[in-house]
Amino acid sequence: MNTLHLERLKPRPALAAGGRLLWALCGRLAGLVWLVGTLLTAALQPEGNMLRYPLSYLGAWGLPYSALFNAGMALSGLLVLGFAWGLHRALGPGAYGWWGPLLIGAFGLFALLGTALLPCAASCAESGLVGQLHYVVAVLGAAGLFWGLASLAPRFEMLPAWRDRAALTHWAAHLCLVGFVLFDVTSAWPRTWLAGYRGAIQLGLFAVAFGWMSLASGEPFGSSFDYAQDMAQEGLREIATRVFDKLRQSPR
Numbered sequence: 001m002n003t004l005h006l007e008r009l010k011p012r013p014a015l016a017a018g019g020r021l022l023w024a025l026c027g028r029l030a031g032l033v034w035l036v037g038t039l040l041t042a043a044l045q046p047e048g049n050m051l052r053y054p055l056s057y058l059g060a061w062g063l064p065y066s067a068l069f070n071a072g073m074a075l076s077g078l079l080v081l082g083f084a085w086g087l088h089r090a091l092g093p094g095a096y097g098w099w100g101p102l103l104i105g106a107f108g109l110f111a112l113l114g115t116a117l118l119p120c121a122a123s124c125a126e127s128g129l130v131g132q133l134h135y136v137v138a139v140l141g142a143a144g145l146f147w148g149l150a151s152l153a154p155r156f157e158m159l160p161a162w163r164d165r166a167a168l169t170h171w172a173a174h175l176c177l178v179g180f181v182l183f184d185v186t187s188a189w190p191r192t193w194l195a196g197y198r199g200a201i202q203l204g205l206f207a208v209a210f211g212w213m214s215l216a217s218g219e220p221f222g223s224s225f226d227y228a229q230d231m232a233q234e235g236l237r238e239i240a241t242r243v244f245d246k247l248r249q250s251p252r
Contacts, residue, residue: 023086027217030079031210034112037072041065051200054187056115056134062122073116080108083213091155091162100155103148107209111141142180145209149173165216172212179205 041058042050044065050058059069084105091097114137118130150173156166179201186195194201 023083023090024217026079026082026086027213030076030083030108030213031206033072033079034076034206034210037069037076041069041072044068049199050203052196052198054183054198055202055206056120056138059116059119060122061119066119070116070119073112077108077112077114077116080112080213081105083217084108087216091159097155100148100152103144103151106144107141107148109141110137110144114138114141142176142183142205146173146176146180149176149212168212168215172208175208176205179208 038050038055038058045058045063057063059066059073084101087104088097088101091101115134118134118137120131120134121128149169153166153169153173156162156169182194183198183201183205186192186198186201189195
């Protein structure tokens with residue numbers, strides 16, 4: 001491997017404290033926001049069954065509390081976009097520094113934000129332009145998640161600070177692919193016994209995605225609480241320094 005290629009593999013300098021904190025929080029809060037919105041909607045809706053029916057049913061037009069589910073999806077999608085931006089900034093220049101985070105961002109843009117802005121009808125049948133667009137953006141987002149993870153795994157192998165995330169990312173990519181295929185197969189053949197668990201398949205897919213984001217947003221940049229503590233200490237140190245300087249300059 002030549003020197004120029006090695007130079008391109010170097011990660012960017014560490015992000016500013018505020019940027020690192022924002023990125024870490026986005027990776028951790030995205031899954032939490034999605035989970036809270038989904039569980040609350042399923043609990044409030046009279047026939048909300050997350051395991052049997054696709055999750056799109058919870059946000060369908062005309063159903064009670066569907067706005068709550070779609071709001072959670074949209075906010076979670078925005079947080080995933082913030083996570084993807086921070087991941088790109090951390091990985092640095094090069095093809096993997098762009099494509100992996102871009103595809104992860106596509107998951108947040110299409111599978112979360114897009115489906116929230118384009119909810120299906122009450123029956124979630126693929127009829128009408130909005131219903132068709134709903135499923136198109138969902139498929140685009142799921143494909144972006146898989147290809148994003150698949151492209152990030154070799155990038156992590158090249159960076160010593162990220163190497164311990166490579167195996168986790170490989171497994172996450174494989175699990176997402178399995179979940180994606182199972183959901184498509186059960187949607188195409190709804191009479192199979194597994195079709196009665198499409199919601200459970202989707203829940204597993206989202207659990208893998210958000211679990212990976214939560215772990216990937218930790219080291220090598222540390223947890224969000226570590227950053228908050230460091231920022232608070234730096235702020236207090238700066239304030240103490242300024243107060244001490246003013247006291248020394250004040251007339252006696």
